[in-house]
Amino acid sequence: MAYTINELLKSINEQTNKLDITGEPKELYLPVEYCIKNGGKRIRPLMTLIACDMFGGNIDQAMPSAIGIEIFHNFTLMHDDIMDNAPMRRGKPAVHKKWNSNTAILSGDVMFAIAYQYMLKTPEKKLKRVLEVFNETVIQICEGQQYDMNFETLNNVSEAEYLNMIRLKTAVLPANSLKIGAIIANAPENEINNLYLFGELFGLAFQLKDDWLDIFGDEDVFGKKTGGDIVANKKTWLYIKAFELANKNQLKTLNEAFNNKTVHPKEKINTVKNIYLQLELNKLAIEQMNKYYKRAQDYLNKIKIPEESKSNLSHLLKMLVERKF
Amino acid sequence: MAYTINELLKSINEQTNKLDITGEPKELYLPVEYCIKNGGKRIRPLMTLIACDMFGGNIDQAMPSAIGIEIFHNFTLMHDDIMDNAPMRRGKPAVHKKWNSNTAILSGDVMFAIAYQYMLKTPEKKLKRVLEVFNETVIQICEGQQYDMNFETLNNVSEAEYLNMIRLKTAVLPANSLKIGAIIANAPENEINNLYLFGELFGLAFQLKDDWLDIFGDEDVFGKKTGGDIVANKKTWLYIKAFELANKNQLKTLNEAFNNKTVHPKEKINTVKNIYLQLELNKLAIEQMNKYYKRAQDYLNKIKIPEESKSNLSHLLKMLVERKF
Numbered sequence: 001m002a003y004t005i006n007e008l009l010k011s012i013n014e015q016t017n018k019l020d021i022t023g024e025p026k027e028l029y030l031p032v033e034y035c036i037k038n039g040g041k042r043i044r045p046l047m048t049l050i051a052c053d054m055f056g057g058n059i060d061q062a063m064p065s066a067i068g069i070e071i072f073h074n075f076t077l078m079h080d081d082i083m084d085n086a087p088m089r090r091g092k093p094a095v096h097k098k099w100n101s102n103t104a105i106l107s108g109d110v111m112f113a114i115a116y117q118y119m120l121k122t123p124e125k126k127l128k129r130v131l132e133v134f135n136e137t138v139i140q141i142c143e144g145q146q147y148d149m150n151f152e153t154l155n156n157v158s159e160a161e162y163l164n165m166i167r168l169k170t171a172v173l174p175a176n177s178l179k180i181g182a183i184i185a186n187a188p189e190n191e192i193n194n195l196y197l198f199g200e201l202f203g204l205a206f207q208l209k210d211d212w213l214d215i216f217g218d219e220d221v222f223g224k225k226t227g228g229d230i231v232a233n234k235k236t237w238l239y240i241k242a243f244e245l246a247n248k249n250q251l252k253t254l255n256e257a258f259n260n261k262t263v264h265p266k267e268k269i270n271t272v273k274n275i276y277l278q279l280e281l282n283k284l285a286i287e288q289m290n291k292y293y294k295r296a297q298d299y300l301n302k303i304k305i306p307e308e309s310k311s312n313l314s315h316l317l318k319m320l321v322e323r324k325f
Numbered sequence: 326m327a328y329t330i331n332e333l334l335k336s337i338n339e340q341t342n343k344l345d346i347t348g349e350p351k352e353l354y355l356p357v358e359y360c361i362k363n364g365g366k367r368i369r370p371l372m373t374l375i376a377c378d379m380f381g382g383n384i385d386q387a388m389p390s391a392i393g394i395e396i397f398h399n400f401t402l403m404h405d406d407i408m409d410n411a412p413m414r415r416g417k418p419a420v421h422k423k424w425n426s427n428t429a430i431l432s433g434d435v436m437f438a439i440a441y442q443y444m445l446k447t448p449e450k451k452l453k454r455v456l457e458v459f460n461e462t463v464i465q466i467c468e469g470q471q472y473d474m475n476f477e478t479l480n481n482v483s484e485a486e487y488l489n490m491i492r493l494k495t496a497v498l499p500a501n502s503l504k505i506g507a508i509i510a511n512a513p514e515n516e517i518n519n520l521y522l523f524g525e526l527f528g529l530a531f532q533l534k535d536d537w538l539d540i541f542g543d544e545d546v547f548g549k550k551t552g553g554d555i556v557a558n559k560k561t562w563l564y565i566k567a568f569e570l571a572n573k574n575q576l577k578t579l580n581e582a583f584n585n586k587t588v589h590p591k592e593k594i595n596t597v598k599n600i601y602l603q604l605e606l607n608k609l610a611i612e613q614m615n616k617y618y619k620r621a622q623d624y625l626n627k628i629k630i631p632e633e634s635k636s637n638l639s640h641l642l643k644m645l646v647e648r649k650f
Binding site (some may be wrong): 023024025027028029079082083101102106107109112113114116117120124127128131132135138139142143145146149150285 | 468
């Protein structure tokens with residue numbers, strides 16, 4: 001392991017800041033630049049570089065695919081925000097709001113192609129495999145997003161269905177971000193597989209923490225209002241568990257809150273959050289996240305490289321479960 | 326040259342008919358199947374196979390990229406129809422009308438990824454180059470579509486600007502469809518280049534004929550109402566030339582017709598078509614198309630392979646200029 005997390009993040013940010021996306025027509029490329037350079041945690045490209053580095057690979061060889069993955073991730077956000085009619089992204093107007101839907105569709109499409117341009121800079125010996133992994137990821141994310149949209153109009157979504165949706169929509173990308181870094185570093189197949197499974201669990205834990213923060217986060221630290229998922233009737237783990245665990249009265253209250261379209265958002269949030277607390281979902285969600293955390297750690301323990309080489313990934317996982325925003 | 330056009334088309338249609346796009350969630354994949362299996366002339370994949378075949382390549386090696394190109398082309402139609410708010414495609418409701426915009430966005434995205442899946446089946450020796458050509462094409466098509474959308478709100482579009490837009494949006498894909506087939510067949514670089522330039526001119530001629538048919542086509546043969554481009558104020562070669570050649574009175578009539586939002590479509594079409602005929606644009610457009618046709622033929626003549634090996638491409642070009650729908 002040759003680099004610290006901060007060094008890797010610094011390299012990624014240098015790369016994304018100097019990305020040249022200033023072509024013509026500017027109506028196409030300005031939204032791309034706006035989207036990519038508007039921050040974000042850069043977790044996925046970081047995972048690609050960490051995975052490459054921990055198996056002794058040359059991170060310069062993994063950098064193009066890391067950047068490609070980040071551009072691709074931002075493309076999915078741009079299209080998802082249209083579909084979810086989400087007005088804001090990272091504290092700024094989403095592209096479809098700042099410009100319009102057509103702009104967000106087409107600038108998203110070109111971002112997708114730009115992402116592939118970066119993936120194509122992968123060393124030729126690894127190119128086909130890396131592209132196959134990447135492409136499969138893209139397809140799974142589309143499937144996940146479709147399930148998520150389907151769930152909007154369904155009343156009954158099981159925990160298993162929910163987890164499969166989240167796996168596809170959220171967990172496969174970090175898992176394959178790691179995998180791609182490990183492939184480029186010539187890691188052994190069984191270790192690539194362990195890393196993939198670590199990444200999936202990482203993704204599930206990440207999403208659970210996201211859902212928890214949306215309801216129970218400290219608004220001052222979280223940086224935005226809590227309760228957005230409740231207002232939007234979003235099928236989260238908390239939502240699904242609440243319906244599973246609620247008694248008759250609680251069920252009635254939940255149904256009324258989620259189906260009453262005239263209730264004030266503040267009141268709706270309070271009502272639902274209150275039931276969540278009665279059911280101790282604030283604790284159960286953290287327990288569940290810790291299960292994923294431990295299982296992820298188990299896969300990391302299996303990997304036969306010096307412990308110190310795993311410390312970046314171990315540290316990233318810890319930062320994730322402890323994060324407050 | 327081992328195959329006739331009909332044999333190649335038959336193979337393409339066999340492949341597209343047996344495409345397995347029946348995965349889950351079906352809300353994602355049904356629109357993909359609907360779109361791909363709803364016909365189309367299959368000209369672009371045909372060009373890939375013809376190019377491969379004419380240089381003695383194995384068409385089985387070019388088939389996956391041919392299919393990938395066709396899937397990609399259909400993806401662009403699915404997204405373009407949202408952006409252009411076009412209700413129909415090949416005589417059936419467009420995906421965003423039959424389902425909704427979100428479906429057309431996401432099913433389009435997954436089609437884009439499926440297209441890459443097919444491109445990835447290109448023989449490994451040629452893979453990187455073919456993907457680079459393909460990816461560059463995707464980006465150029467996005468740029469062309471953006472210029473086309475920009476033109477909607479511009480009053481003055483020069484012929485040069487128009488031709489650049491059409492080159493990007495329409496001509497680069499047939500040009501690179503040929504190029505990809507020739508690359509797979511190991512054609513010499515200078516011949517690949519001649520073929521590309523042939524393809525670009527083919528594309529320009531194709532678009533001009535499209536525009537001509539939209540106004541001057543025989544409705545019974547054309548299969549749809551003529552004049553759609555006039556009703557939509559679309560900046561076509563005919564539109565741009567009309568404003569260039571019109572005298573003061575004709576200019577006034579054109580401006581009135583295109584800016585009057587209350588006039589009946591039928592009347593608008595008649596008024597504009599009448600001016601086009603006064604300016605002899607029906608003939609000028611065909612003359613212009615024939616110029617492209619001859620220049621394309623010149624590039625084909627330059628290619629140093631037996632004349633009989635060129636006959637498919639020569640025949641395709643001829644079919645194009647003579648087509649009535």
